Amino acid sequence: MELKFATCLNCIDGRFQIPVITWITQNYDVDYVDMITEAGMNGLLASKYFDPSHVLRRLAISISKNNSNTIFIVGHFDCAANSVKEEVQKKHIKKAVERIKNYTLSCQVIGIWVSEYLEVEKISEVGGIRKDDSQEDDSQMYEYSASG
Ligand SMILES: [Zn+2]
16 A cells, blocks of 8 residues: 655744644544744745745655645744744745645645644645646646746
């Protein structure tokens, strides 16, 4: 049986790695979670001044080599690198989901928030386009390869 991977764009914060992996593997048909981290990932991805190319390079490997088609984007309580209010962080998560979705048409992209009690809440979700819905093979990171 083929192992199933998802991809998670998470903060570097060590408190929020295992709770996120546990929640994903319990709630989705996923065996392993490829983790890509940046300090304050949701805030970075929501900022138009952030160049996401190094994140996208790692995401492309997870999608193409591990056949991941579900991407999670995390924001969390008490983030040292994105120290804005919870409601603003949740807006960052939604923006980040929309942004990453532009690069990965075939993937489902899900934004999640982790509370001070390490409880995970789904903030937003954008579905993937399935092969039978579309003629195009959009499994590649088309914009990433175009932008170099
Ligand atoms: Zn953080």
